[in-house]
Amino acid sequence: MSLITLSIPLFFLLMGVEWLCGRLQGRRVFRGPDVFANLSLGAAQTVFTTVAVGLLAGAYLAVYQYRLLDISPSSALAWTVLMLGVDFAYYWFHRTSHRMNLVWATHAPHHQSEDYNLAVALRQGPIQPLVSRVFYLPLAWIGFPPIMFATAAALNTLYQFWVHTELIGKLGPLEWVLVTPSHHRVHHACNGRYLDKNHGGILILWDRLFGTFEPEEERITYGTVKPIRTFNPLAAALAPFGELVALTRKTPRALDKLKVWLMPPEWTPPGVSAVAAEVAPGRPRFEVSTSPRVALYVAVVGVLTLALTVLFLVRSPSLPLSMRLVFAGWFLASLGGLGGVLEGKRWGPMVEAVRLASAPLVLAAL
Template sequence: MNLIVLSIPLFFVLMGAEWVAGRVLGRRVFRGPDVFANLSLGAAQTVFGVVAGGLLAGAYVTLYSVRWFEIPTTSPVAWGLLLLGTDFCYYWFHRVSHRTHLGWMAHAPHHQSEDFNLSVALRQGPVQPFFSRVFYLPLALLGFPPAMFATVVALNTLYQFWVHTELIDTLGPLEWVLVTPSHHRVHHACNGRYLDKNHGAMLILWDRLFGTFEPERGRVTYGTVEPVRTFNPLLAAWRPFQEAVSLVRRTPRFQDKLRFWFMPPEWQPPGVESPHAEVAPGRPRFDVSPPRRAVLYLASVGVLTLGVTVVFLFRAGSLSAPLKLAFTAWFLASLGGLGGVLEGRRWAWWVEAPRLAVVPLAVLSL
């Protein structure tokens, strides 16, 4: 069973603890619409990962079959080296995902939230694994077995959960070695010198070695340089792709259309006017105020949808491919419909009515 899926109950327990701690300190840690978008995008990546699990693992398994070395799974040294190697590969995936349009499209949803709390850790780009897994393939050639790699990459991911909080200050000497909440607050900032810094997952040493480290000093503004201004998960996930395609279509020269995908997100093709504004500290956050009936609907139907999705994740290993695809289609309709209800879109109820009508079928099929 996937360690990330098994950890889902713990995620909610820790988010509850963060909410309680925030109340004690007199701070509002969570905003409902933002938490909805965060959890929905996290669930989307997990669902996509389950459906495409074989495809994601296939390249690693193929390269492992022509491995250069035999690495025993019983060796503590091998496990330590794999932990180090996985973190090193993650650093370069993360850095490239911030410094190329191609990588940023997949990674941007994780940075769209203008809050910073444990729910933001679960907000992920649904298709990001298709980009990130490429960076881990050298570990297969070195001879680290697939099951061993899957365990370590899950541990690497789980470590990153706790650093998404404003309630933990600096941690003394640990700040020199480990990625901490202070370091990661800098990473999620979009203002001034903080932009595109502190890419490490577990160890901050890589950032210190390769010149991307920045300490937390002064006020932090969270989110992306161009705010997404929606809590609809489907729209939020699609927006980076929409913006990239729009820029490419407006790019006059063919060579610049190709070059675009490998240039940094702030790069503008010659002949295209699309200036990036400087982000000032204290930028107002996007928010919505749904009516009470919409809140009650989201609280009840949203929890039902999340519950059905969790059951799917636990049962996915025994389900057929057509059933997985059918569930994914229903799940995507759920994200769009619920997001539309949250933002008061009239069309949302035309999505929600047929979606809810097939809930009994979805439950029975699982």
């Protein structure tokens, strides 16, 4: 079982602590629909990674066969170099994900929330690992064993959880070396001066070295420049790709249609009207009105769905690929169905009825 899966109880414990601290300060830290979307997208990435584990691990193993060195997992120096290497590779993946549309589409779901709390840390682009793992392949070529890399990458991810909060201020001298909540709040801002800044995972030194550092100084507006306007996690995951497809269709020249996928998000193809990208401070957050009955249904059934997902993650190493694919399909229906019910879509209850009817079969297969 991965370190990330083992850490799930800790994630929820710390979210509870954050909620309690917020209440004591008279602050509303979480909004139910947003938390639902955050947790669902995080679970979606974990399910995708589990289904595609052969592809993701296979790429690293394929490069590792041609390694330059045989590195011992018992070497403290090797672990130090590897942690630095993972963080360096993460910085360049993260920076690229904000400067190339195709990669941004895989990463954008993480930035869609207009809140900033520990639940946002769990909100991830479902297929992002397909892109991010490419940046780590040089570590395989150098000779870091797969188990060492998997552990170091998990530790890098776990560190990033705690920086997603507004309840921790600046941390003095640590601000010069480590990524802190203050630094990462800037990264999640869509204010003009804050866009595409502070990409580090553990160390802020990379941003200071490569010119992408920005201190937190003004009021932050969270979310993406173009707000997502939905709490449906399936719609949220697909929306960035849908926008690129729509822009490609509107672009007149064939070469520019290709460039749409490779250029930065702010680039506008010739012949297409530019869209204003200025974000006003204090932009109103998207809200959805739900009855107490609907909110209770989404909360209870959503928790049960996440519990079944955790069971899937625990059992996945012993499951055949066909069963993992079946569960992934059922889980995607869960995201769409629950999101549809939450937002009052007429098709939502129908999707849910089919999904719930099939749930016993899925559970029996696990």
